[in-house]
Amino acid sequence: MADTFSGPSFLYHLLANELSVVLFNELDKTSDGYAPLPSLKARKHARNNPPEVEKLDESMKRLNVTPDVVLSKLEGMGYQVGLRLIERLLKDHQRFKDELEIMKYICTDLWKYIYDKQIDTLRTNNHGTYVFTDNTFKPLTFFSVEGVDQYYAAAARFITFPCGIIRGALSALGIRSAVSAKATTVTACVFEVIVERS
Amino acid sequence: MSSKGKAPLLDASKVNADLIKLTYGALVAQIVKDYERPEDVNKQLDKLGYNIGVRLVEDFIAHHNIPRCLDFRQTAERIQQAFRFYLGMQPSVGNWSPAGNEFSLTWEQTNPIGDFVEFPDHLRPLQYSRVLCGAIRGGCEMVQIDVTINIAREFLLADSATELRVKFNKRLEDALPVGED
Amino acid sequence: MALCIGVMGSDNQPLLIKISPSIQNPIDYHYMLYSALDIVEEKSQISQKTAGLNISGAEHRDLYLGLLYPSSDEVKIYAYCTNTKVKMILIVDATNTALKETDIRNTVKRLHLAYSNMIMNPFYEVGSPIGAKSFHNFVESIIAQ
Incomplete structure (x- = not known):
């Protein structure tokens, strides 16, 4: 896509971060949608800190919802993006030979x-299961929480969207699959793609 | 954890503007499904923009090493620069009010964040560009300027261009209490 | 330039079919489009299989499938199948000798570009019939040329 503009990725990561925030706002319909004018201290704080993930968990507890609802919507959005993105990217690409070539394309x-x-790393068992490993997954480097346990819980929010992208891209190419992800160590993420065999 | 309590490191990685547009589009489509009224959707988009703007301005300043703006005209130029930097879609700045406290950002024949979007008829009240308003408002607030932004023209609603009208309200002082004007 | 343009989705559902207003019997063209789909499936699968073998020439992995079969004296049918199984089928007048292969190639490429632009619309559900006016106008302009 040499003819379209590429800008700093920070904007994209901010937007991706905000996806889950917006979905949580939806659940909390008592909020009027306008953030109040913050004090200087709050402004300075926002400047130096990415969105506080713990607060989102508290809202969830208060509203008594499970994360699944939000996560499945996030995944659904990723699916839509993957579907369209792959069409754009493959506009001038030759026909794919087989499934493995498609997986390699996704990884590269x-x-x-x-x-x-x-x-x-890309690994496969040659029977429809593929494992992608990303050792420095960008979205995981952007937020901060207190404590390791909350990190893994919060990471779910940031790795679900890319799962959707992968599933959407594969679906557009005629491959039905289930994609799940796990944050393994700090900043590393493993995606598992299981292709549906008819 | 690399970023515990610190601003994200200045990184040079790039992302294609199409991806941003697609992601934003998917988000809008999802919110539209979940809220009944387009007006509520607009509020959410504004807030989304605000949250992004508040953080984006730091990144912008860090990349550009620019001094503080001395007047509103300079602010306008910075905003123009920021659109070019992040989205590759630079608006023209113009239509200044005689008092010099209001100007327009205009993108001719396009919308900077949704160039191929076509609205279904029942969604006409939806303000697709509202996120841009929120972002500019948030960014300005972080540099102590309070602005109000309106969408004067919307290309996606068959106007000839997308035009945002930015109006200066006041400077923000540190002593301003939360929630009071 | 074309008598009929059909854009069919990955499940062979019609996304957009436009027929030149000068045609008296549009039903025949619908029929031609659908029978063309079978040939397209065959051709795109062959190109996938042979792509694995060491056959010289990039045409086996080409998205452009070319002239589908030596059809009648009246019409020629060309097809193009994307990686996402979206098919674009052009039916042109066989008597129009001014029309070259390269023109057809260029036209389907432009169709593909228009489709991939249209797909950026978040309010369009991928795989559903296309309602976007810009795309309709574009296809009509090709037919009218």
Whole structure:
């Protein structure tokens, strides 16, 4: 896509962060949608800190909803993005030979398009299961929480959207699959793609 | 954890503007499904923009090493620069009010964040560009300027251009209490 | 330039079919479009299989499928199948000798570009019939040329 503009990725990561925030706002319909004018201290704080993930968990408890609702919507949005994105990217690409070539494309070109790097390792059992490992997954480097346990819980919010992207891209190419992800160590993420065999 | 309590490191990675537009589009489509009234959707988009703007301005300043704006005209130029920097879609600045406290950002024949969007008829009250308003408002607030932004023209609603009208309200002082004007 | 343009989705559902107003019997063209789909499936699968073998020439992995079969004296049918299984089928007048292969190639490429632009619309549900006026106008302009 040499003819379209590429800008600093920070904007994209901010937007991706905000996806889950907006979905939580939806659940809390008592909020009028306008953030109050913050004090200087709050402004300074916002300047230096990415969105506080713990607060989102508290809202969830208060509203008595499970994360699944939000996560499935996030995944659904990722699916839509993946579907359309792959059409754009493959506009001038030749026909794919087989499933493995498609997976390789996702690990290289697609990942590079979104995260400016490739997937570090691709493994497969040659029976429809593929595992992508990204050792420095960008979205995971952008937020802060207190404590390791909350990190893994919060990470779910940031890795669900890319799962959707992968599933959407595969679906557009005629491959039905289930994609799940796990944050393994700090900043590393593993995506597991299981292709539906008819 | 690399970023515990610190601003994200200045990184040079790039992302295609199409991806931003697609992600924003998917988000709008989802919110539209969940809220009944387009007016509520607009509020959410504004808030979304605000949250982004508040953080984006730091990144912008860090990349550009610019001094503080001395007047509103300079602010206008910075905003123009920011659109070019992040989205590759630079608006023209013009239509200044005689008092110099209001100007327009205009993108001719396009919308900077939704160039191929076509609205279904029942969604006409939806303000697709509202996120831009929120972002500019949030960014300005972080540099102590209170502005109000209106969408004067919307290309996606068959106007000839997308035009945002930015109006200066006042400077923000540190002593301003939360929630009071 | 074309008598009929059909854009069919990945499940062979019609996304957009436009027929030149000069045609007396549009039903025949619908029929031609749908029978063309079978050939398109065959052709795009062959190109996938042979792509694995070491056959020289990039045409086996080309999205452009070319002239589908030596059809009648009246019409020629060309097809193009994207990686996402969206098919674009052009039916042109066989007597129009001014029309070259390269023109057809360029036209389907432009169709593909228009489709991929249209798909950026978040309010369009991928795989559903296309309602976007800009795309309709574009296809009509090709037919009218």
